[in-house]
């Protein structure tokens with residue numbers, strides 16, 4: 001399948017939570033990390049979230065840095081990324097900042113009755129808003145269908161930015177090329193706080209682990225980058241056993257601070 005290079009980026013607590021249960025968004029990162037993620041965004045063509053994140057955070061999903069926006073302009077691109085929403089129900093606030101901000105428009109992937117619901121919701125938006133299109137990606141929508149459609153739109157690099165259900169959908173599909181985690185130095189400790197992922201059949205099990213390609217401190221936030229590794233266990237063994245970030249003997253994993261993105 002022709003699909004975008006797909007990067008999943010998430011900030012979490014040490015206990016794997018991506019928010020707490022209060023209405024305010026929990027800050028799980030620091031300025032240096034926000035700046036890196038902004039740079040990561042600026043290098044992508046599209047940015048994707050789930051309807052749960054839209055409802056909880058009303059995110060704008062813009063490139064924050066004027067310099068990065070100018071760089072994109074200079075490259076002949078839009079200043080901001082195409083925004084992508086995934087929803088089963090098609091129920092969301094069409095006045096959300098997701099739809100009213102940016103200069104690259106939005107695509108909503110849904111399926112079944114969600115298609116009509118999403119189209120009805122978007123039909124009443126102000127004409128001055130950036131364009132927003134609804135696409136039937138199956139009922140329920142699949143990561144495969146979303147990625148195939150994005151590829152057809154010319155999206156070469158996609159950034160998936162949450163939340164937990166959407167992480168689960170993409171990671172269980174096996175179609176993620178890179179994971180960037182920022183781990184904040186604290187616990188949330190609440191039973192009902194949103195998790196990084198839900199239970200599911202992940203292809204990256206203990207028998208087929210991912211490759212850790214970077215582990216680095218950014219202030220007191222730990223940045224971890226993983227690449228799924230499609231080598232079988234025997235090949236992996238021949239290549240030096242389990243991956244480690246320190247580049248120590250036998251891991252076969254180089255120090256990757258400067259590795260290409």
Ligand SMILES: NC(=O)c1ccc[n+]([C@@H]2O[C@H](COP(=O)([O-])OP(=O)(O)OC[C@H]3O[C@@H](n4cnc5c(N)ncnc54)[C@H](OP(=O)(O)O)[C@@H]3O)[C@@H](O)[C@H]2O)c1
Pocket residue numbers: 009010011012018019020025028049050051052053054056057086087088089090091140141142161162163164165166167169194
């Ligand atoms: N720390 C971070 O980096 C970070 C980043 C983003 C979000 N968050 C946090 O994550 C929380 C939201 O996470 P979440 O898990 O509740 O929401 P989510 O993953 O953003 O979205 C869940 C929604 O996606 C749709 N969905 C779920 N499975 C689907 C499937 N298989 N196919 C199509 N659509 C599907 C459903 O939409 P419908 O209900 O419309 O059917 C579902 O309600 C918020 O608290 C937010 O602050 C944290």
